[in-house]
Amino acid sequence: MDALIIIFITGLIGLFVGMLKNSRLTLAVISVGLIAGFLSMYYMNDYQSIFQSYQGLQFSRTQHMFALLAIGLTFVSVLLGYTYFKEDEEHTSDYYGLMLFSLTGALCLIGFSNLFMFFLGLEILSIPIYVLVGIQKGNSLSSEASVKYFFTGSFATAIMLFGIALVYGSTGSFEMNEIQMALDMGMSHSPMLNIGVLMMMAAFLFKVGAVPFHFWGPDVYQGSSNAVMAYMASVVKLAALFAFVHFFNFTFHSVTPFVAGLILFAIVVSLFLGYLSALKQTSFRRMMAYSSIANTGFALFAVLNQQYGEASLWIFMIGYACSTIALVTINMIVEKETDNIANWKGIGYSNPLIGITLVISLLSLSGIPPFTGFFGKYLLLSSAFTNYLPVVILAIIASLVGAYLYLRLMVLALSKEGEGNKLKMNLTQIIVLILCLGGILGGWLVLLI
């Protein structure tokens, strides 16, 4: 709970520090604030918080893990953005400030226990992102992405709100526990409730970027900058997926069988559409956007798994987010005027760190053991194995297509052509790559605890 306040205030202080026009100092202030937030979240149970009495935000053990992961991934995104943002010394703090405000929203969305906090978290998460996507003012692609994201995003928000109003109308409460109780007693299974749940589900599918509401993803990812894309693909997706799973595993768990068919449909179509469309892309960020649609399809298996859904989602997301951030960092290093994949030709041999990170993160994304990506997929699929066997088989076929996509990129990067051009890396980029490697290699060790 204190972590939220610390992070929000750090964002504000960062904006003021930005007036000194010293991007290194801004980065230092933001990093200290994020580390303080992380520690205060980590030792949450060891001291008496002044906000302890507020019931709207409660972090259980899983929620605690998710919150720590969100703060960690934001820290990595902030480091990743440094090389890019420092070109624009005057506005560096704007990026960092907006990212931290958005992280505040993500933490609300992870720890909510009533619909007030849920709605506020969703909006505090999204509104800074609308701005971050369009922050390259002169760039017409960036402003186009921002316009598209804003209009589709606020349309989804309105649908979500109507769903919330209908759920309130049929259960009479905004508290998650009371809604769950009203549903469990079975008194309020009315058409109104079902329509409300369906509308909320549509908005959730939009926010996580799953088919049939995925169309904004590729455009927005391509139009935004690398650092913002890394943040959106990791933290925003993590928070939205967690809220989705939390809603449908606990509060709506008596309604979930009713929507299970729709979720299975979304999973299958996301997987195939994501991977097959990614095959024909030439822009790297657009390809990663389609790959993120497909990975969302995998993550949605967590919605159908009431017992271990959230824990499997955690393992899956740490593998996916670390690999994506590592690949985006490499893209940032090799990017020239455009983010065409052809830039990647032969970068693997002459730059050992880039080569190793690239191979490991692509293998993890394809789901090859012993990396974290494999354990995430294994946990998600094995739980669905007994009840939804055909869908699991389809998912495995789709992941073969995905493996082809990732291995093709690996072959391109390790080809002999274009060998020998050393790439320049900053210290922050090296740190990001090493942190991501740590996450991919060691993320699954959490299972042993």
Place this chain on the structure above:
Amino acid sequence: MEQLNNIGASLDFYIFVSIALFSIGAIGVLTRKNMIVLLMCIELMLNAVNLLLVTFSTFFGNGEAQIFVFFIIVVAAAEATIGLSILIMAYRNSKSIDIEMFHKLNG
């Protein structure tokens, strides 16, 4: 509260009005091309939600939903601010506020 609870008989009426407002907004978002009209349609949808929440709040006789309405109003204001500034930025880059003008990102 006694008096307020008496709307039960006409509850349907309020719900229908609210659904009508919401649908007008949604259809507007899906069919109109002018970005300012799109913003207005989204505001219309949010106000339909407000009406629905206030109706339920009086029906159940608790004020929680009315507090939610205040949250929605604040968030709608923030969204409109961000939306208008994004719109101005887009206008500077493309000299148009027609949503059809934005088709450079595709594939």
